[in-house]
Amino acid sequence: MILLTDVHKIYRAGKVEVPALAGLSLTVERGEFVAVVGPSGCGKSTLLNLVAGLDRPTRGTILVDGVDLTRAPEAALSRLRRERVGMIFQFYNLLPHLTARENVALPLLLNGTPTLQIAGRVEAELEAVALLGRGDHFPHQLSGGEMQRLAIARALAPRPALLLADEPTGNLDSERGGAILDLIRRLNRTRAFTVLMATHSPEAAAVADRVIRLRDGRLEIP
Numbered sequence: 001m002i003l004l005t006d007v008h009k010i011y012r013a014g015k016v017e018v019p020a021l022a023g024l025s026l027t028v029e030r031g032e033f034v035a036v037v038g039p040s041g042c043g044k045s046t047l048l049n050l051v052a053g054l055d056r057p058t059r060g061t062i063l064v065d066g067v068d069l070t071r072a073p074e075a076a077l078s079r080l081r082r083e084r085v086g087m088i089f090q091f092y093n094l095l096p097h098l099t100a101r102e103n104v105a106l107p108l109l110l111n112g113t114p115t116l117q118i119a120g121r122v123e124a125e126l127e128a129v130a131l132l133g134r135g136d137h138f139p140h141q142l143s144g145g146e147m148q149r150l151a152i153a154r155a156l157a158p159r160p161a162l163l164l165a166d167e168p169t170g171n172l173d174s175e176r177g178g179a180i181l182d183l184i185r186r187l188n189r190t191r192a193f194t195v196l197m198a199t200h201s202p203e204a205a206a207v208a209d210r211v212i213r214l215r216d217g218r219l220e221i222p
């Protein structure tokens with residue numbers, strides 16, 4: 001599902017070069033739930049952004065769902081993001097002026113889902129995250145846990161093959177965070193999409209099938 005080979009990412013800020021990933025190789029199987037852990041600044045978000053096709057590596061190759069992200073034209077990357085990859089974040093990144101229902105509908109409008117199917121799909125996704133009664137609420141009218149559940153519904157509405165989660169419990173207390181992890185784990189099992197989750201929480205990493213440790217942009221040798 002995901003294959004990284006000797007991936008380097010160097011950010012340039014003025015004259016300063018920051019090596020965020022320094023020769024990372026990694027394989028994630030289809031359906032697997034993998035947690036990426038490591039201290040702040042070790043390259044977790046950089047890794048997720050590269051796998052999402054939001055940015056390109058400085059060196060090395062990345063294959064996601066059969067697409068070579070290092071060679072694919074920009075249009076192929078945006079298509080991959082629209083159709084095959086869902087993303088969730090620590091601060092939810094919901095659109096504040098859209099209702100819960102509209103937030104979930106948006107990726108379906110963008111990926112060409114037939115209009116007649118959209119309303120039904122939106123209700124099904126809201127139901128899957130136990131937010132059916134919140135469809136007309138705006139994000140600011142939801143709790144943190146509800147906002148993250150809405151973000152999950154939005155990410156999964158296009159039925160992606162891969163869910164990327166960047167510190168999904170980072171802004172939640174341990175009870176709400178635990179509920180979000182259980183939800184992601186359950187949907188990963190029932191719908192069989194792959195999960196790559198960055199976290200620095202040991203409780204979060206514990207729900208994964210496998211844990212990968214990063215340090216200074218490399219795999220940490222145990």
Ligand SMILES: Nc1ncnc2c1ncn2[C@@H]1O[C@H](COP(=O)(O)OP(=O)(O)O)[C@@H](O)[C@H]1O
Pocket residue numbers: 011012013018019020038039040041042043044045046047
């Ligand atoms: N856009 C950017 N420009 C310059 N440096 C960056 C940029 N994004 C991240 N970095 C640097 O790259 C390193 C890895 O960052 P990041 O991937 O965000 O780590 P993590 O998510 O593990 O905290 C850090 O040193 C960070 O400061």
Ligand SMILES: [Mg+2]
Pocket residue numbers: 044045046166198
């Ligand atoms: Mg990060």
